[in-house]
Amino acid sequence: MACGRARGLGGGVVVALSLAASAGLLGCGRGENPPEGKGAQGATELEALRWENRLLALELELASRGSPYFLLDLEAHKLVLKSHGAILREYPLQEVLVRSRRLGGGRLRLWASLDTVWEGARVLPAVRRPRVIIRADTVTPPDPSGAVNYLPPTPEEAVPTPEAFRVRFQGGRGLLLVRGEETPPPSPSPQGFPGPSVPVPSAGKASGEIRRPGPLTRVSQWFRREPWRTDAISIRLALAPSDLGALYRSFPGGAALLVVSGRPEGRR
Amino acid sequence: MxxxxxxxxxxxxxxxxxxxxxxxxxxxxxxxxxxxxxxxxxxxxxxxxxxxxxxxxxLWFAWGSTTYTPAELVAVRPRSIFSSGTSLGPRSSAGADGAGAPVSRVELERERRRLQAALAAHRPRGAYIVVDRGNNRIFLRKGDSLLLEGVISTGSGAVLQETTGQKRQWVFDTPAGRFTILSERPDPVWTKPDWAFLEEGKPIPTRLSERREYGSLGEYALDLGDGYMIHGTLYERLLGRSVTHGCIRVGREDLRVLVRHTGPGSQVFIF
Structure with missing residues (x-):
């Protein structure tokens, strides 16, 4: 209705038209299908529905790609690695802070970076895993007793958990992942029976102590993280050390990230 | 003071x-x-x-930044971000925003159901296996529930070069991607490929019977195709280390849980 009137006024009122256009879809929606409750509440519901549909459409597009992608829910403090819509790993977040530069359209860029997909993840410093090359003519027959001369390191030994690392995305967007507090192990269920989501204890846990990096290593890590290159939009996430290490060791390079900021109802 | x-x-x-x-x-x-x-x-x-x-x-103002918590972010965000996301990100083919987008609640709810169904069609039905190569961990999941977390061994990443004959080369990596369990074999027998002999410094046999090895793959083998399998091991002390030739070695108890919850057709995600 309101739309119709605004159009009826014709080309003279350009400002009114532009205002109507900016709020247009919502107003027209109200005219065709009036909400049951108050106007503002109905509008928020429509906003929420539109927001949900938009995120579903974005996730559907990511799921169709076939490669792993991340879903970062700022409000729920959760970073989830997914593929084809299925959860691969969940990383609970202890702290979330979103930072935008003041100049260079900082706020505009911030709004444009939320509820959208960040592309082309690049981990800094990159995880290095040197390959061992074995020449068949240098191989000696194994010890018949089954004794092993060389025991390769566990992932925790080969790539220790860093204090922090960065993930840079295209368009000056980035994540800074830092070491948070160690979370206590989950307490057993009060009934004494494991719940359906309680992990079954594994047969063998990885052994080997995690060594703290020395000062020289930490300085080189600082340089490799390139902290002097500040991102226009940066999200700082604090994770438990075990989660931080696990994420760092297996972060899929080039993965996309869908940043979910929060439902419109949160504004009320 | x-x-x-x-x-x-x-x-x-x-x-x-x-x-x-x-x-x-x-x-x-x-x-x-x-x-x-x-x-x-x-x-x-x-x-x-x-x-x-x-x-x-x-300089401080130019290089400085503003920091928000998620709650502050939602509070200060302009309303137009929610109502029309035309300037944000890629547009959906479904027209969730922009021109031709559904405008009434009924249309929006219909659109949501359609998108949810399309997304659910991508997800695996029943329990599925997730392999984290970077941490040598295996997970058994069903929907949003985690049924198992275990320590495994994955590909060593080593390269074996044949120096005589065909001068072949093998890279012992566990491949990443989505796989389907093709078959589930109890008491599997391993037919050793050429590289297994080269790696042991032994001549490659000509008879098939000389290639067969019993018991080394544990109680079960879940075939993922192209010679890659999820199987048991005789060397559980090596679990947690990257020592395999591309297969995924699992401890005995964990393997039994996997076999109980999955079967041919189940999905396996390796990342």
């Missing part, structure tokens, strides 16, 4: 610096000199300090 005269206590060094500055400021014009003996008027000093503050402040 305060001194005798009610003034705040400062360090002796800072007190000396403050005293010198006061003396310098109160000195007559000809005695007030800067670095290199250049005469400085009070006006020049004030102008210099103001200029330094201005330049410093501008």
């Amino acid at each position: 305060s001194g005798e005269g009610g003034l705040p206590l400062v360090g002796r060094r800072w007190g000396r610096i403050l005293g010198r500055a006061t003396k310098w400021w109160e000195a007559p014009g000809e005695d007030r000199r800067g670095l290199g003996g250049v005469p400085l008027s009070r006006r020049k000093v004030v102008a210099g300090v103001l200029l330094a503050l201005g330049v410093g402040g501008s």
Whole structure:
């Protein structure tokens, strides 16, 4: 209705038209299908529905790609690695802070970076895993007793958990992942029976102590993280050390990230 | 903390610096000199300090940033972000925003159901296996529930080069991607490929019977195709280390849980 009137006024009122256009879809929606409750509440519901549909459409597009992608829910403090819509790993977040530069359209860029997909993840410093090359003519027959001369390191030994690392995305967007507090192990269920989501204890846990990096290593890590290159939009996430290490060791390079900021109802 | 005269206590060094500055400021014009003996008027000093503050402040503002918590972010976000996301990200083919987008609640709800169904069609039905190569961990999941977390062994990443004959090369990596369990074999027999003999420094046999090895794959093998399998191991002490030729070795108890919950057709995600 309101739309119709605004159009009826014709080309003279350009400002009114532009205002109507900016709020247009919502107003027209109200005219065709009036909400049951108050106007503002109905509008928020429509906003929420539109927001949900938009995120579903974005996730559907990511799921169709076939490669792993991340879903970062700022409000729920959760970073989830997914593929084809299925959860691969969940990383609970202890702290979330979103930072935008003041100049260079900082706020505009911030709004444009939320509820959208960040592309082309690049981990800094990159995880290095040197390959061992074995020449068949240098191989000696194994010890018949089954004794092993060389025991390769566990992932925790080969790539220790860093204090922090960065993930840079295209368009000056980035994540800074830092070491948070160690979370206590989950307490057993009060009934004494494991719940359906309680992990079954594994047969063998990885052994080997995690060594703290020395000062020289930490300085080189600082340089490799390139902290002097500040991102226009940066999200700082604090994770438990075990989660931080696990994420760092297996972060899929080039993965996309869908940043979910929060439902419109949160504004009320 | 305060001194005798009610003034705040400062360090002796800072007190000396403050005293010198006061003396310098109160000195007559000809005695007030800067670095290199250049005469400085009070006006020049004030102008210099103001200029330094201005330049410093501008730089601080330009390079500075604003920080928000998620709650603050939602509170200060403009409404137009929710109502029309035309400037944000890629548009959906479904027209969730922009031209041709559904406008009424009924249409929006219909659209949501359609998108949810399309997304659910991508997800695996029933339990599925997730392999984290970077951490040598295996997970058994069903929907949002985690049924198992275990320690495994994955590909060593080593490269084996044949130096004679065909001069072949093998890279012992566990491949990443989505796989389907093609078959589930109890008490599997391993037919050793050529690289297994080369790696042991033994001649490659010509008879098939000489390639067969019993018991080394544990109680079960879940075939993923292209020679890759999820199977048991005789060497559980090596679990957690990247030692395999591309297969995924699982402990006995964990393997039994996997076999109980999955079967041919189940999905396996390796990342």
